Amino acid sequence: MKDILSYVIQSKTLTKLTLSKSSDPKILRTTGRLIALKDGIYLALESFLSDGKAVQKNIPAAQAADIVAALIPDQYRQLNITAAGGSCEVKVSKKGKVTVLNHIKKSDSSCACLTHNREKQYILPSNTPVDFLVALGVQDENGRIFDKKRSKFRQINRFLEMVADVESSIVTGKELYILDLCCGKSYLSFAVYYYFTHIRGYAVTMDCVDLKEDVISFCSDIARKLNYTGLHFIAGDIRSFPIRRQPDLTVSLHACDIATDIVLAKGIDSGSRVILSTPCCHHEMMHQLKPSGKDTDFLMEHSILKQKFADAATDALRCKVLEINGYDVTALELIDPEETPKNVLIRGVKRSHTDPVRIAQLKAEYARICDLLGVHPYLWDGYAK
Known part of the structure; x- marks a missing residue:
């Protein structure tokens, strides 16, 4: 799981990640995407709370894979990753069994632009025939x-x-x-x-x-x-x-x-x-x-x-x-x-x-x-x- 996270973050192919099935009832889910700030690439995390509020946090790309991987299974029991090369799902059963369904294909390509005003990365790509x-x-x-x-x-x-x-x-x-x-x-x-x-x-x-x-x-x-x-x-x-x-x-x-x-x-x-x-x-x-x-x-x-x-x-x-x-x-x-x-x-x-x-x-x-x-x-x- 950590290797997959490291790949999609370092290759800048990550479109979106979603952490769900939280152990904290106040947290509905947390989503993440890559952004480029003046001092480097970050993983922007946004946690959606049960009271309707949302909490944002930016993590340096170099640390992001370690931090996200550490959230499973204690804080979240499911992780969904959508990337340019496919998708991956990580599930943890109530008994602690971890199942990883990885359909992400590695390639040499990466997201061309990562800024707050970057071209949006879609689930269905805009330059690939579907x-x-x-x-x-x-x-x-x-x-x-x-x-x-x-x-x-x-x-x-x-x-x-x-x-x-x-x-x-x-x-x-x-x-x-x-x-x-x-x-x-x-x-x-x-x-x-x-x-x-x-x-x-x-x-x-x-x-x-x-x-x-x-x-x-x-x-x-x-x-x-x-x-x-x-x-x-x-x-x-x-x-x-x-x-x-x-x-x-x-x-x-x-x-x-x-x-x-x-x-x-x-x-x-x-x-x-x-x-x-x-x-x-x-x-x-x-x-x-x-x-x-x-x-x-x-x-x-x-x-x-x-x-x-x-x-x-x-x-x-x-x-x-x-x-x-x-x-x-x-x-x-x-x-x-x-x-x-x-x-x-x-x-x-x-x-x-x-x-x-x-x-x-x-x-x-x-x-x-x-x-x-x-x-x-x-x-x-x-x-x-």
């Missing part, structure tokens, strides 16, 4: 990103970073079951499947469901041509789609209006270990918000502000529903707001234990908020009462 990116028209056959697809390329990589951040909660065995609901043209379906099969080396069955038969036919043809045998596209209604088993991950990108609520309901009902959803087109609450003589009426005086408030309130209540149903929830920024106004990602990670008292408090809080606003969201009756 089969599904070529097939979907994001790259040419030489790996060049088409100008009109650069924002889509950044979005795909940002989403994969978020998947990687919660990978330890997704992966419970060697075979994964993943859902993509309201999948559309399915850039992310292909990306998530590629990440877990080609980069991480897992066996994956992934069901992608959408109402649009022409889109499903198009994506099915590409999956066949790429020999993505575990990637299935199904035309149908996500509400009636039969799920094979408890999903390890449920994703949905920009499902419109209450379609996002239906996705969340499907994820909750199936007991999905992780849910990643980016909402879109928040019409339901916008139509329900009416002046009622309450102190909140001022929010409805200007239509553009009313819409922004409805968007934020809708997603905040969705987060509350996931909490009520046993998930640790975070709302994140998916990508630069200049590239898309629909930029919130809701992340739910299923808890192993629930607190009935806390759930009752959350339900009461949810009801008070809905009463204050005079709204009745789609998820209230089945998932928050």
Whole structure:
């Protein structure tokens, strides 16, 4: 393990490392990347805490491998390394058995630029052809990103970073079951499947469901041509789609209006270990918000502000529903707001234990908020009462 760390740090091929399964309940995870400061190369570590705060620390590259290796197994029981030459996973069982799955290939190349303003190092490289990116028209056959697809390329990589951040909660065995609901043209379906099969080396069955038969036919043809045998596209209604088993991950990108609520309901009902959803087109609450003589009426005086408030309130209540149903929830920024106004990602990670008292408090809080606003969201009756 230390040799692998030394190689990716000294060769400057490290893209990202993630330490998880902390022995300290206050620490959710710690991530690391290489940066170049005026006095040399450093490993920038960022620890994410349970209270929402983050703590940063820069370690000189010469000392970084020793320091990170010393954190396992006493402080962390899992280490994931993503580098230019592949990936590596280190796991420590509860009995202390260490398992190392190393898929990093050594090469003479290194990251060309390491500064705070350096060119970003992506999980999917920007100068190497990736089969599904070529097939979907994001790259040419030489790996060049088409100008009109650069924002889509950044979005795909940002989403994969978020998947990687919660990978330890997704992966419970060697075979994964993943859902993509309201999948559309399915850039992310292909990306998530590629990440877990080609980069991480897992066996994956992934069901992608959408109402649009022409889109499903198009994506099915590409999956066949790429020999993505575990990637299935199904035309149908996500509400009636039969799920094979408890999903390890449920994703949905920009499902419109209450379609996002239906996705969340499907994820909750199936007991999905992780849910990643980016909402879109928040019409339901916008139509329900009416002046009622309450102190909140001022929010409805200007239509553009009313819409922004409805968007934020809708997603905040969705987060509350996931909490009520046993998930640790975070709302994140998916990508630069200049590239898309629909930029919130809701992340739910299923808890192993629930607190009935806390759930009752959350339900009461949810009801008070809905009463204050005079709204009745789609998820209230089945998932928050």
